Amino acid sequence: MFRTANIREIIRCFRLKTVSGTTVTTTLQPNKSFCSCKSKDSTKKPLDFSELKFVSKVPSSPHVSPINLVKVDRIKIDEDTIQLLERLSLVNLDSKEAINTLEDSIEFASKILHIDTTNVEPLYTVLEYQNLYLRKDIVNEGNCSEAILSNAKVTEEGYFVAPPGNIPFQQTESIEKRKENRDD
Amino acid sequence: MAKSIPSTIEKLLHKYKIRELDPCDVTNHCIDVVSRQKKLNAIIRLTPEIARSKSKESSERFRNGEVIKKLDGVPIAIKDNFCVKGEPTSCASRMLENFCPTYDATVYARLMAHGAVLIGKTNLDEFAMGSGTVDSIFGHTRNCYNENGGYISGGSSGGSAVAVASGSCFAGIGSDTGGSVRNPASYCGVVGFKPTYGLVSRHGLIPLVNSMDTPSILTRTIDDCVTVLNAIAGPDNKDSTTINRPFVDISVPNGDEISLKNVKVGIPREYHCEGLSKESLETWMKIADLLEENGAQVVDVSLPNTASSIFVYTILNQCEVASNMARYDGIEFGHRSHDEDSSTEQLYARTRQEGFNSVVKNRILSGNYYLLRRNYQTYFEKALKVRRLISNDFQNVFFRNERVSVLLTPTTLTDAPKLEEFVKRNNRDQCALQDFCTQPANMAGVPAISIPIKLSSNGLPLSVQLMGPSLSEQSLLTVAKWIENTVNFRPV
Numbered sequence: 001m002f003r004t005a006n007i008r009e010i011i012r013c014f015r016l017k018t019v020s021g022t023t024v025t026t027t028l029q030p031n032k033s034f035c036s037c038k039s040k041d042s043t044k045k046p047l048d049f050s051e052l053k054f055v056s057k058v059p060s061s062p063h064v065s066p067i068n069l070v071k072v073d074r075i076k077i078d079e080d081t082i083q084l085l086e087r088l089s090l091v092n093l094d095s096k097e098a099i100n101t102l103e104d105s106i107e108f109a110s111k112i113l114h115i116d117t118t119n120v121e122p123l124y125t126v127l128e129y130q131n132l133y134l135r136k137d138i139v140n141e142g143n144c145s146e147a148i149l150s151n152a153k154v155t156e157e158g159y160f161v162a163p164p165g166n167i168p169f170q171q172t173e174s175i176e177k178r179k180e181n182r183d184d
Numbered sequence: 185m186a187k188s189i190p191s192t193i194e195k196l197l198h199k200y201k202i203r204e205l206d207p208c209d210v211t212n213h214c215i216d217v218v219s220r221q222k223k224l225n226a227i228i229r230l231t232p233e234i235a236r237s238k239s240k241e242s243s244e245r246f247r248n249g250e251v252i253k254k255l256d257g258v259p260i261a262i263k264d265n266f267c268v269k270g271e272p273t274s275c276a277s278r279m280l281e282n283f284c285p286t287y288d289a290t291v292y293a294r295l296m297a298h299g300a301v302l303i304g305k306t307n308l309d310e311f312a313m314g315s316g317t318v319d320s321i322f323g324h325t326r327n328c329y330n331e332n333g334g335y336i337s338g339g340s341s342g343g344s345a346v347a348v349a350s351g352s353c354f355a356g357i358g359s360d361t362g363g364s365v366r367n368p369a370s371y372c373g374v375v376g377f378k379p380t381y382g383l384v385s386r387h388g389l390i391p392l393v394n395s396m397d398t399p400s401i402l403t404r405t406i407d408d409c410v411t412v413l414n415a416i417a418g419p420d421n422k423d424s425t426t427i428n429r430p431f432v433d434i435s436v437p438n439g440d441e442i443s444l445k446n447v448k449v450g451i452p453r454e455y456h457c458e459g460l461s462k463e464s465l466e467t468w469m470k471i472a473d474l475l476e477e478n479g480a481q482v483v484d485v486s487l488p489n490t491a492s493s494i495f496v497y498t499i500l501n502q503c504e505v506a507s508n509m510a511r512y513d514g515i516e517f518g519h520r521s522h523d524e525d526s527s528t529e530q531l532y533a534r535t536r537q538e539g540f541n542s543v544v545k546n547r548i549l550s551g552n553y554y555l556l557r558r559n560y561q562t563y564f565e566k567a568l569k570v571r572r573l574i575s576n577d578f579q580n581v582f583f584r585n586e587r588v589s590v591l592l593t594p595t596t597l598t599d600a601p602k603l604e605e606f607v608k609r610n611n612r613d614q615c616a617l618q619d620f621c622t623q624p625a626n627m628a629g630v631p632a633i634s635i636p637i638k639l640s641s642n643g644l645p646l647s648v649q650l651m652g653p654s655l656s657e658q659s660l661l662t663v664a665k666w667i668e669n670t671v672n673f674r675p676v
Contacts, residue, residue, distance in 0.1 A: 049466050052473045057451040057484045062458045065491030088552045090533040091545045105550040112495045112570050122568030125395050126381050126629030132424050147286035151517035160515050167527035
């Protein structure tokens with residue numbers, strides 16, 4: 001393994017030498033473009049990656065962290081929660097795969113629940129030491145309603161257009177689908 | 185194009201100054217490179233009109249001997265989640281396929297003010313949710329190393345990384361929330377730098393996780409990275425989360441002039457995790473050894489909460505996603521379903537059903553689960569508390585215990601995976617594995633950089649990551665420059 005790497009290094013260096021020995025550089029071509037022609041560079045010996053001068057401070061075997069050993073129970077998401085999440089997210093959660101992925105994510109996330117955080121404050125932002133500044137309450141950008149409306153698919157007389165709003169979200173379709181999935 | 189085109193911004197500007205090259209020709213050349221490399225799928229939309237007018241303006245400045253700007257006539261590419269006025273900005277999602285911003289992102293505006301030339305918008309995972317640049321409505325981006333091997337570019341800023349690596353442009357802009365710039369930089373053999381949170385404005389970056397999103401830089405060299413950083417960093421009154429103090433330009437000495445005498449490097453043992461490849465481990469060890477050999481003090485340190493970080497990250501990511509994605513309802517902008525007009529909510533649901541891919545939907549649903557009144561404290565608040573523990577780990581090694589100046593770790597656990605292997609895992613597991621070493625820096629908001637070191641036995645780049653305390657860009661980039669100068673990585 002080490003040897004192969006070294007031979008590659010030597011070949012690489014040899015190639016560089018040839019390039020820098022010539023006076024003409026290439027035009028920018030993919031992957032070949034940056035062979036710089038500093039003659040100094042080509043005299044540098046290639047690094048031997050298998051040879052170390054000191055006892056390495058890098059541990060030679062993987063560190064095992066307690067969190068890797070934590071086992072958590074899988075949380076089953078009930079039908080009520082699924083419907084609530086659909087309403088909040090306005091994203092369907094009707095396939096077996098999606099529900100499985102969600103339960104999987106929760107299982108993954110639950111690994112941190114055992115960590116002792118007594119007397120630890122939540123860190124909302126790394127700039128917590130800095131006051132949020134307020135700008136002066138004056139208009140410095142405006143008259144851009146046309147620009148803002150330009151990205152809407154449907155507008156009317158300078159308004160965004162939406163269908164009727166006071167109708168509860170219908171979930172019958174995805175409830176049916178989930179039932180079918182369960183019966184399968 | 186007969187004349188040779190240099191590989192770095194500094195050399196390019198020099199050639200412009202002595203009139204050996206013209207910004208218009210170089211821009212055309214870059215656009216030509218993009219069209220010859222369509223297969224890579226790095227740039228999803230060229231911006232020929234902007235490229236033409238900006239390169240012409242720059243050309244005139246050079247011809248008239250005007251004051252030359254930092255990035256005058258330098259072709260760049262920007263990830264398609266940064267707004268550019270009048271240019272479609274899609275987030276690689278059907279939801280925003282036809283969205284055309286009416287304003288510029290601050291990062292883009294500043295690049296333009298410094299004379300840069302935009303040649304195109306680059307590919308990403310839908311709404312930047314991924315670590316492979318595989319989940320995009322435009323298809324996946326290919327790694328330009330071992331091109332026929334079918335390796336992924338990494339992500340989510342894979343388009344910008346490949347655009348820079350393949351010679352389509354001199355600098356790429358990406359966004360880094362959990363490693364989305366450092367990860368593809370590591371796989372594609374370029375420099376990927378995530379500045380301190382708040383150093384660069386997020387205004388006009390379509391948000392993923394507001395408390396972690398950081399506009400970030402992809403270049404071929406550290407010097408180029410510094411040039412771009414100096415152009416875009418600093419407070420912005422359009423983003424209240426930018427750091428509220430003036431930014432002083434950074435300047436990094438020549439590689440040979442850098443002394444490591446006062447540099448203390450920490451090796452966090454927890455970053456040697458299960459799954460770290462032999463070659464990545466070797467690379468990490470060798471760089472630590474080189475630093476020590478050349479005068480740096482290298483010490484073993486512990487960031488005990490590292491392994492918890494990826495779990496906290498998924499919770500906070502999904503919660504912020506659930507909230508951020510609520511704006512996509514089809515009424516004001518973006519996709520609107522044609523087939524539903526029975527009620528507002530029915531229209532919203534149908535529109536979102538059609539507009540989002542399954543990764544986005546799953547994250548919204550689980551985010552809303554953690555935010556339910558009965559779960560809020562158990563999951564969301566708990567995750568924020570553990571986030572503080574993770575952040576404290578960094579404060580401890582930087583300022584209390586060992587007082588190291590930088591931390592050295594791998595960027596990714598392996599070289600770039602093959603597409604067919606990568607897609608065998610679901611999106612969550614992909615990210616959990618690929619972001620292990622990168623996302624803790626986003627938790628703490630500290631700057632971090634990926635530096636290419638060598639090629640693996642598969643002919644793919646291997647990289648290391650340096651992290652430093654908040655606002656330590658100057659020293660972080662200096663150590664990075666020393667490593668770059670010493671390993672002398674040259675793509676074959």
